[in-house]
Amino acid sequence: AQSxxxxxxxxxxxxxxxxxxxxxxxVSGNPYLFWYVQYPNRGLQFLLKYITGDNLVKGSYGFEAxxxxxxxxxxxxxxxxxxxxxxxxxxxxxxxxxxxxGAGTTVTVRA
Amino acid sequence: ETGVTQTPRHLVMGMTNKKSLKCEQHLGHNAMYWYKQSxxxxxxxxxxxxxxxxTENNSVPSRFxxxxxxxxxxxxxLHTLQPEDSALYLCASSQSGTxxxxxxxxxxxxxxTQLSVL
Numbered sequence: 001a002q003s004x005x006x007x008x009x010x011x012x013x014x015x016x017x018x019x020x021x022x023x024x025x026x027v028s029g030n031p032y033l034f035w036y037v038q039y040p041n042r043g044l045q046f047l048l049k050y051i052t053g054d055n056l057v058k059g060s061y062g063f064e065a066x067x068x069x070x071x072x073x074x075x076x077x078x079x080x081x082x083x084x085x086x087x088x089x090x091x092x093x094x095x096x097x098x099x100x101x102g103a104g105t106t107v108t109v110r111a
Numbered sequence: 112e113t114g115v116t117q118t119p120r121h122l123v124m125g126m127t128n129k130k131s132l133k134c135e136q137h138l139g140h141n142a143m144y145w146y147k148q149s150x151x152x153x154x155x156x157x158x159x160x161x162x163x164x165x166t167e168n169n170s171v172p173s174r175f176x177x178x179x180x181x182x183x184x185x186x187x188x189l190h191t192l193q194p195e196d197s198a199l200y201l202c203a204s205s206q207s208g209t210x211x212x213x214x215x216x217x218x219x220x221x222x223x224t225q226l227s228v229l
Contacts, residue, residue, distance in 0.1 A: 004153075042222050043115070043201055043222045044154075044218070044220040045113070046217035046218065049217065090154065092154075098167070100153065103152055103153045
């Protein structure tokens with residue numbers, strides 16, 4: 001069974017609007033959760049992680065993510081999207097001492 | 112620039128060829144990884160090396176053969192590949208090299224080698 005799911009292949013938003021990229025997970029024990037971003041022709045870059053502590057995690061480039069234990073979710077958010085945020089976003093979760101990635105969500109921010 | 116360099120950026124090979132992918136990291140990390148990225152599929156972990164020792168082989172076919180001569184260099188030797196092996200192959204590294212390091216530290220990725228098998 002897949003440990004992490006990204007239910008949307010694509011998310012399209014207008015510049016200046018809020019951006020949300022959804023992620024749900026399924027692991028036993030306390031989850032370690034990550035978001036990575038991949039810009040065109042580049043490798044993945046770390047955005048943020050949740051290990052413990054505050055449910056709202058702040059990361060790079062103005063992104064944040066909210067850990068919700070009851071809904072087993074870790075959605076990525078940005079209050080005001082930029083065209084330069086257009087990229088492929090991956091959610092990942094620690095699963096039995098391995099890092100399992102989702103299939104990715106392509107974000108397109110239109111001017 | 113992430114400090115992880117992969118060469119070549121693009122590779123086209125026939126099913127009978129032998130080629131190698133190279134990865135080098137200048138971060139002083141102790142763990143290195145190979146991942147396979149196919150469109151619309153989760154990233155697949157292939158191999159993990161900690162302090163030059165292979166600690167993970169995620170049921171990868173033997174036509175893929177990794178080599179880690181030192182903590183800074185990682186190779187993926189390819190032979191008799193299949194068209195379904197066409198993908199982006201990503202190398203990554205992380206700091207501590209413990210079995211836990213991939214799961215509580217951030218990974219630094221290279222830009223990948225786009226492989227096409229004809």
